[in-house]
Structure formats: C-alpha cells, structure tokens
Amino acid sequence: MKALIVDDDLALSDVVSFTMRRAGFDVITAHDGRSALERWEAEDPDIIILDLNLPKLDGLSVCKSIRDEGDTPIIILSVRGDEEDVVKGLELGADDYIVKPFSPRQLVARAEAVLRRAKSAPVTPGPMSAGDFMLDPARNDVRIGDDDNIQLTQLECRLLEVLMLNSGQVLTSASIIDSVWGSEGADRVMLKQLVYRLRRKIESEPSEPVHLITISGVGYSFEV
Amino acid sequence: MKALIVDDDLALSDVVSFTMRRAGFDVITAHDGRSALERWEAEDPDIIILDLNLPKLDGLSVCKSIRDEGDTPIIILSVRGDEEDVVKGLELGADDYIVKPFSPRQLVARAEAVLRRAKSAPVTPGPMSAGDFMLDPARNDVRIGDDDNIQLTQLECRLLEVLMLNSGQVLTSASIIDSVWGSEGADRVMLKQLVYRLRRKIESEPSEPVHLITISGVGYSFEV
DNA sequence: TGAACCTGTTACCATCTTGTGACCCATCTG
DNA sequence: CAGATGGGTCACAAGATGGTAACAGGTTCA
Structure with missing residues (x-):
C-alpha cells in the first residue's frame, strides 16, 4: 500500500x-x-x-x-x-x-x-478448487483429496491461487511474479525459491512434481 | 431504518x-x-x-x-x-x-x-449462540456448554461477539479492530493482548486454542 | 481511602516468513 | 571441450508475527 x-x-x-x-x-x-x-x-x-x-x-x-x-x-x-x-x-x-x-x-x-x-470488491475470496485441490485463500490453506489441510504462507497461497485459476495453462514467470508480488516486483530467483517451497508442501515427491510443472525457459503450469 | x-x-x-x-x-x-x-x-x-x-x-x-x-x-x-x-x-x-x-x-x-x-457488532442485547457458546452482550458474560457463566470485560465481550457473529469466517485484524474499538482505533498489539486475555477465559488450553483460531498474517476466526 | 479491576503499554521470546547467496546438475552452444 | 544458462536444493539471517508476562494509570466501588 x-x-x-x-x-x-x-x-x-x-x-x-x-x-x-x-x-x-x-x-x-x-x-x-x-x-x-x-x-x-x-x-x-x-x-x-x-x-x-x-x-x-x-x-x-x-x-x-x-x-x-x-x-x-x-x-x-x-x-x-x-x-x-x-x-x-x-x-x-x-x-x-x-x-x-x-x-x-x-x-x-x-x-x-x-x-x-x-x-x-474483493471481500470474500471464497474457497476454490481444481482437481483434487481445495484452496481457501482466506485461511491460507489447501486440502488435497481427503488429506489433512496444509497450511501455506501468504506468498505460497497466492502462487497456488494464480496457478489453480489458470489450471492447465502455462504461465510465464513474469506474469506469475506480477500476480503474486504485485507492483513491488520480484526476480526469477525469488519465484524459483517460492516454487520450491510450495512443492515441498503439495507434492508427495517434490523432486518429481506432478502438479506444479516446470516449463523450461517459459514458466510454470498447474496440472490436475 | x-x-x-x-x-x-x-x-x-x-x-x-x-x-x-x-x-x-x-x-x-x-x-x-x-x-x-x-x-x-x-x-x-x-x-x-x-x-x-x-x-x-x-x-x-x-x-x-x-x-x-x-x-x-x-x-x-x-x-x-x-x-x-x-x-x-x-x-x-x-x-x-x-x-x-x-x-x-x-x-x-x-x-x-x-x-x-x-x-x-450489534449491541442489541439479545443473547446469541454459536456452537456451545451462549453469549449475552447485555451482561458481558458467556456460557460454554453446561459450565458456569464466565464474566467478560466489555472489550472481551465485543471481540467475542464479532467473532461469533461471523463464526467460521476469517476476519482480518483491521476489521476486528474496527468493530471492537470503533473510530478511536487501536493497533495490532492491543488486539493481540485482547485475544490473549479472552483465550485465557474461554479456552481450556489457552496455548492450544480450539475456538479462537489465529490465521497467521491475516487475522482470527471463531470455530465451533 | 484503599482494593480490585480494566486496559493500554512495554518487553521478551519463540517461531515463522522470506529474501539472499551458495552450490549442484542438466542442457545448450560456440 | 569449456563456458553459459536455467533450474533445483540447501542454509542462513533479518524481519515479521504472535504468545506471554509484568507493569502503570485510570476507574469503580465499597
């Protein structure tokens, strides 16, 4: 602000x-x-x-x-x-x-x-879902299938929100950074780091992600 | 009106x-x-x-x-x-x-x-309930299940009132402050303190609250 | 008057968040 | 082959955040 x-x-x-x-x-x-x-x-x-x-x-x-x-x-x-x-x-x-x-x-x-x-306008960011994922932006948490809720940080939550909103589409790093960090801006290193941290929470095998997919040279994509 | x-x-x-x-x-x-x-x-x-x-x-x-x-x-x-x-x-x-x-x-x-x-924060002194909680804003007290009534202070009562009114929803710190303190305003420290004091009265294990839940970086939520 | 209470303030601490630098590996390119 | 690039992994530190406690000024009430 x-x-x-x-x-x-x-x-x-x-x-x-x-x-x-x-x-x-x-x-x-x-x-x-x-x-x-x-x-x-x-x-x-x-x-x-x-x-x-x-x-x-x-x-x-x-x-x-x-x-x-x-x-x-x-x-x-x-x-x-x-x-x-x-x-x-x-x-x-x-x-x-x-x-x-x-x-x-x-x-x-x-x-x-x-x-x-x-x-x-953006009062009630109601829960949203994509595939097995149920994300609650108000609570900063996500539930995958019938597992326990996973607590996210604000940045992680906003990243996942952006990805889920465009589920299946490829988002460029620049556009993701724009959505997550807003006008303050951020570099690719920070995004890389954030992706890494989010993967450790939502991927069962973080080194072989099945949801948060890297599109090399372009950006990332969320797959159900 | x-x-x-x-x-x-x-x-x-x-x-x-x-x-x-x-x-x-x-x-x-x-x-x-x-x-x-x-x-x-x-x-x-x-x-x-x-x-x-x-x-x-x-x-x-x-x-x-x-x-x-x-x-x-x-x-x-x-x-x-x-x-x-x-x-x-x-x-x-x-x-x-x-x-x-x-x-x-x-x-x-x-x-x-x-x-x-x-x-x-309707000061209309009708008793209200949410889950096991029966709050009487006119008396500044609350009863949980079949326990004895718990006497609250005015601020504690208004905080609980606001939370119970929006039971299950996440309220931001700013909006809670607005409802509890009104135009005089208050800072997050005061809210933190008030939450602490209220928890000691209504939570059986104040360090592990089950009703007055913290949503880190966002605010608080009342859960039944 | 004095005691109890309410509430704002300050301080301290543990924990979490997040930006940063370092290192590694794979791939690409001249 | 050497170097550059992109990306994953890790560790660290500054700062933010929230819980806890003690204290003080003010109020209420006996």
Whole structure:
C-alpha cells in the first residue's frame, strides 16, 4: 500500500510519514499543491493524506483535480476552525477528514477504514478448487483429496491461487511474479525459491512434481 | 431504518430531515431535550442525530440518559467552538460528531458508517449462540456448554461477539479492530493482548486454542 | 481511602516468513 | 571441450508475527 502525504509543515509531515510507515505503508511526500499532483500522477498511490493549507496550489484545488481524474481515496487534514473547508473538501469528494491534533492511531485507523471501504470488491475470496485441490485463500490453506489441510504462507497461497485459476495453462514467470508480488516486483530467483517451497508442501515427491510443472525457459503450469 | 432528529433550530432540522429521508431513513423529530427522550422511548429509532444546544434538557444530558438505558447510536451536531462539549459527548458514549455547517453528504455518510459499525457488532442485547457458546452482550458474560457463566470485560465481550457473529469466517485484524474499538482505533498489539486475555477465559488450553483460531498474517476466526 | 479491576503499554521470546547467496546438475552452444 | 544458462536444493539471517508476562494509570466501588 502506497500513501501520498501532502503537507507543507515539515515537522508534521515527518510525524505522519513515520506513523504511516510503521503501519506498513510505502510513503511518498509532497510539500506543495503542484508537486502533490505531480507525485500523484507519477506514483499512483493507494491513498492520499492531504493538508488543506498548501503553498502554490491549495488543498481544495488539489482535491478537486484528483477527483476529476481519478478516485484515489483522500483523507483531509484540517486544523480546528477550518470546518468550512472540510465541508467543501468532503463535497468535492474527499473520503474522510481528521482534525489536528490527532493521534497517530486515529490516522492509521481511518486510513485503513477508508481503504477497506474503497476496495469492497474483493471481500470474500471464497474457497476454490481444481482437481483434487481445495484452496481457501482466506485461511491460507489447501486440502488435497481427503488429506489433512496444509497450511501455506501468504506468498505460497497466492502462487497456488494464480496457478489453480489458470489450471492447465502455462504461465510465464513474469506474469506469475506480477500476480503474486504485485507492483513491488520480484526476480526469477525469488519465484524459483517460492516454487520450491510450495512443492515441498503439495507434492508427495517434490523432486518429481506432478502438479506444479516446470516449463523450461517459459514458466510454470498447474496440472490436475 | 428509523432516525430521530433532535434540534431546536427548525430550519436546520428541516434540512437534516429532508437529507435523511432522501437517503432512505424514516424520520422522527424532536425539538427539545425532554421530548427527545420521550420520542426515543416511544419509537426506538435506529440512530439519533442530536444537537447539543437544546431547551428544557441539554444535549449532553439527553446523551447520558440514552446511554444509561440503551445503546442507540448517537451522532452529535455541534457548532464551531463547542469542542469541549463534543469531547464530553463522545466520552458519554456518542458514536460520532459533525460540526456545523456540514454537507448533507457528510451527514449521510457518517450515519451510515455508524450504523454499519453498530450492525457489525450489534449491541442489541439479545443473547446469541454459536456452537456451545451462549453469549449475552447485555451482561458481558458467556456460557460454554453446561459450565458456569464466565464474566467478560466489555472489550472481551465485543471481540467475542464479532467473532461469533461471523463464526467460521476469517476476519482480518483491521476489521476486528474496527468493530471492537470503533473510530478511536487501536493497533495490532492491543488486539493481540485482547485475544490473549479472552483465550485465557474461554479456552481450556489457552496455548492450544480450539475456538479462537489465529490465521497467521491475516487475522482470527471463531470455530465451533 | 484503599482494593480490585480494566486496559493500554512495554518487553521478551519463540517461531515463522522470506529474501539472499551458495552450490549442484542438466542442457545448450560456440 | 569449456563456458553459459536455467533450474533445483540447501542454509542462513533479518524481519515479521504472535504468545506471554509484568507493569502503570485510570476507574469503580465499597
């Protein structure tokens, strides 16, 4: 998750950045309105923490511009006494606001709440099956036939999910990496390692895999 | 959904009523503190929009009375400069507040957010059961099978409530925190601690839980 | 006032996860 | 044949994660 922090008060900006980083966000910062828009376009963050009082281009204009061209969730930072601007901001489509001074915890809680609301689509990743495999992405586990459930790590689970979704098809390493690691990216070595670890859990003879098949020079394929 | 609007400013009251009606609420109104309590008892609304500045019986007293006898969600309307009273109101158990002037959109959004929160952890004090567990949210206690009742703290009770309501499903830490702590927020450490304390009360072998299950990297799940 | 309790905080520890480097083998190629 | 390439296997370490415990401030209640 990537957060864009926009605040011209450097001290506060640092506090906010630190808080968000500790909560697991990648943080980008901007200190005036114009650069905020630039960073937004360049980095495509998942959420924006936006101070209203900005040099060069005020927060409300930033808010409006972003809403005109996209739907990145926005949380407004306002000082007490600024209620009018907050209302304008919310009317412009901001998702929530926090009045300074605020507790770091509140900030994180609101950010996560807004994000959860925004991506309400992939809510219930219901169990899926392919052949003998029953995968439950919510629980990170898989059951093969009538055996006991096998606990997977998150990465293993996402890898198996991608493969099972495209059962029988050959997926290139690049596309698998894209699906599993997302925008962060990863190299082939990491995928190789992950495949190895997953095989040890789901293949009865890991050195002679029958489900997670290597297509040399291309990628991998899941066979039932 | 039934909303009780309490405001002595008739013009504003009309605006609020109209907004809420348009959003699909049935609206009841009251214009002073005393009649507010009467309407509340008579109509049992799902949510209350409460102005603090009221004749006959001020908003904070109304808030307190309602909280003493029930748990209908309350959103406080306050004017600028009233922050002290807002804080008092929140301490008395109000669920959220809005500073005038506010946008209709904001009002509806907040009302729905509060209701969503209330629904996900319904404080409606009806006893509920899941498997061997009989939880009484009104009493903050739980009975497992034929054992003696176990007294819980408020937080423990709300946690168990949320989990039992979604028995068998995996809940993420963030959503649990949202349901248990509400807008105040909390971090994962606090949840971890709460889970630990609850387990010591409801699990016969707290170090090997069979009901309150950890889904590593995701959250927790209640299993019967 | 004082005791009991609730809850947030900090600390410590064990375990798990995951990225990284190393090494091996098979295959391909000049 | 020598070297390059792709892939499997293993071990290690930093960091994340979660369970446990002790403590402190605050509240409640007698």
